[in-house]
Amino acid sequence: MNTTWDHLPRSQWEQLHAAQQGALQQSWAYGDALIALGVGVRRAMVxxxxxxxxxxxxxxxxxxxxxSLASxxxxxxxxxDVLPEQRAEVYRLLRRDMPLPRLKVVLFSPDRTADQVSAAETRGMSRVxxxxATVLLDLTLPLEALKAQMDGKWRNRLGKAxxxxxxxxxxxxxxxxCEWLLGKELDQREAKKFHGLPTAFVRAYVDAHTEPQQAFVVAYAELGKNTIGAMLFLIHGRVASYHMGWTDDEGRQLNTHNALLWKAMAYLKVAGIEVLDLGGVNTHDLPGISRFKLGAGGHAVSLAGTYF
Structure with missing residues (x-):
């Protein structure tokens, strides 16, 4: 077993990433976007x-x-078909060969639930x-099935919109x-005093693709001359991830986001996207947003955690 670092074939990386419905954070374009923002990124193939x-x-x-911290x-x-014992050896190799100065901490957060991560895989590691937690929507299902699995109140709001x-x-x-929505995102971050990835990340992510339509899609609603709501989704292989959204008071009263998510699901399904990742769910700190995501149906997933 051997590891190669950094100077790697993008096409081979993206082929595996797409076939296994890899997360946004493991996509090649995500890494390129971070590099453009001055973040240190290391890539490995085993x-x-x-x-x-x-x-x-x-x-x-x-x-x-x-x-040095590497996550x-x-x-x-x-x-x-990689066995748990092989995965354990891969973790060991990646920690050992990480091209960073000697005092280093290497963390892994598997994209699987605790039930899917065996003790043999994480032997010698500690969960820290x-x-x-997120919600995943299976876009290979018919639209009728997607609508049927929604919470009843959520589905009623969709119908009204x-x-x-x-x-x-x-x-x-x-x-x-996209640029317009990024401006709205900056305004609401300032008003509500919350933080996230820099909005410049989205521009860098789009620039990391040869064709912009391969990178993102914006769903938006217009009433008269006004835009009353919008959502941004980032595309990575066969998966799309919800990235940000905005609505004004009128759009909120008209349940705009319910319909925007539904319209985006239909669009992405036709585009060949198999999974829609609705992003973080935190019922304690963000109860409203979390209820919205959970009400959309799909499968709520809690990942195994971070290991050292």
Whole structure:
């Protein structure tokens, strides 16, 4: 078993990432976007007898000027037939061969639930953080099945929004609309005092693709001359991830986001996207947003956590 670092074939990485429905944080374009923003990124491919076993992307930073921290978020991305004992050896190799100064901490946050991560895989490692929770929508299902699995109240709000003939619905990879929504995101971050990935990340993520339509899509609603709500989704392989959304008071009263998510689901399904990741769920700190995501149906997932 051997590891190659950094100067890697993008096409081979993306082929495995797409086939295994890899998370946004393990996509090649995500890494390129972070590099464009000045973030340290290390990429690894692990091989055995000429066969690619896994790819792993790490976000790296220095702590206190002397400690190097490398975090593999929702990764590595594995070939499906890699055994738990082989995974344990891959973790060991990646920790040992990480091209960072000697005082280093290497963290792994598998993109699987605790039930899917066996003791043999994590032998010799300790869990140091609880897992990330999200909701995954299976877009390979018929639209009728997707609607049927929604919470009843959620589905009723969707019906009311769609029945409003005055609202115009759009879903498209519009750079102009994307820039407009990023401006709205900055405004609401300032007003509500919360933080997230820099909005410049989205521009860098789009620039990391040859064709912009391969990177994102914006769903937005218009009433008269006003835009009353919008959502941004980032595309990575066969998966799309909800990234941000905005609505004004009128859009909120008209349940705009219910219809925008539904319209985006239909668009992404036709585009060949198999999974829609609705992003973090935290019922304690963000109860309203979490109820919205859970009400949309799909499968609530709590990942195994972070291991050292």
């Amino acid at each position: 091989w055995q007898d000429g066969k690619l076993l896994a790819v792993a992307q790490f976000m790296c930073r220095r702590i206190a000027g002397y400690l 593999c978020t929702r990764g590595p991305v594995w070939q499906p 953080m609880t897992g990330y 769609l029945s409003n003939e005055k609202i115009r619905w759009h879903v498209q990879p519009s750079l102009k609309r």
